Amino acid sequence: KNQVEQSPQSLIILEGKNCTLQCNYTVSPFSNLRWYKQDTGRGPVSLTIMTFSENTKSNGRYTATLDADTKQSSLHITASQLSDSASYICVVDEELNFGNEKLTFGTGTRLTIIP
Amino acid sequence: DSGVTQTPKHLITATGQRVTLRCSPRSGDLSVYWYQQSLDQGLQFLIQYYNGEERAKGNILERFSAQQFPDLHSELNLSSLELGDSALYFCASSVGPGNRPEQFFGPGTRLTVL
Numbered sequence: 433k434n435q436v437e438q439s440p441q442s443l444i445i446l447e448g449k450n451c452t453l454q455c456n457y458t459v460s461p462f463s464n465l466r467w468y469k470q471d472t473g474r475g476p477v478s479l480t481i482m483t484f485s486e487n488t489k490s491n492g493r494y495t496a497t498l499d500a501d502t503k504q505s506s507l508h509i510t511a512s513q514l515s516d517s518a519s520y521i522c523v524v525d526e527e528l529n530f531g532n533e534k535l536t537f538g539t540g541t542r543l544t545i546i547p
Numbered sequence: 548d549s550g551v552t553q554t555p556k557h558l559i560t561a562t563g564q565r566v567t568l569r570c571s572p573r574s575g576d577l578s579v580y581w582y583q584q585s586l587d588q589g590l591q592f593l594i595q596y597y598n599g600e601e602r603a604k605g606n607i608l609e610r611f612s613a614q615q616f617p618d619l620h621s622e623l624n625l626s627s628l629e630l631g632d633s634a635l636y637f638c639a640s641s642v643g644p645g646n647r648p649e650q651f652f653g654p655g656t657r658l659t660v661l
Binding site: 436473474475476477478481521534535536537538539540 | 549551580582587588589590591592603605635637639649650651652653654655657
């Protein structure tokens with residue numbers, strides 16, 4: 433069964449500090465890995481999208497890394513801000529036919545930034 | 548604002564009833580996706596439409612059905628509702644399949660089944 437597991441389940445850090453969130457997946461065949469940010473009760477917002485051949489992708493203070501051999505990804509947040517408090521979701525695309533993809537979502541890491 | 552709209556924002560109904568959730572994709576997007584997010588659960592892919600045709604199916608129950616209309620808006624129909632159907636239902640849209648299109652999510656419809 434295709435799965436996406438994230439750790440830690442929740443994380444609390446001080447404003448200004450860095451943090452790294454982890455994602456392990458077993459999805460196959462794999463095409464892309466995405467990281468989303470989801471504020472409570474709202475729709476997810478895309479942070480990064482990486483193909484299997486990319487190792488790193490940055491979006492401002494967010495940097496995602498991917499190791500397709502070990503099926504691991506991480507999201508590093510630099511100089512955290514109060515607005516970074518949200519759930520961060522790792523999503524892996526399973527390649528279907530005709531260019532379609534089925535997204536498998538992790539359950540997310542709940543990040544809380546405290547002043 | 549992602550450009551994807553969903554109505555209604557909240558819906559409260561009773562077990563056994565039927566409801567319809569509506570989604571309008573971003574202008575120019577041809578693909579629509581439906582997802583279910585139960586409390587403390589990850590999003591579960593339900594179904595995808597592209598330009599009016601079903602393209603991929605996920606963990607969608609037989610009691611649920613969807614369609615995409617010629618104007619590209621989509622509706623998700625949930626029938627014979629059970630307590631366990633209470634969840635946030637998200638719609639997302641993208642330009643179309645292939646080439647890792649970014650999906651833009653709507654604000655969601657919160658369904659409560661009593």
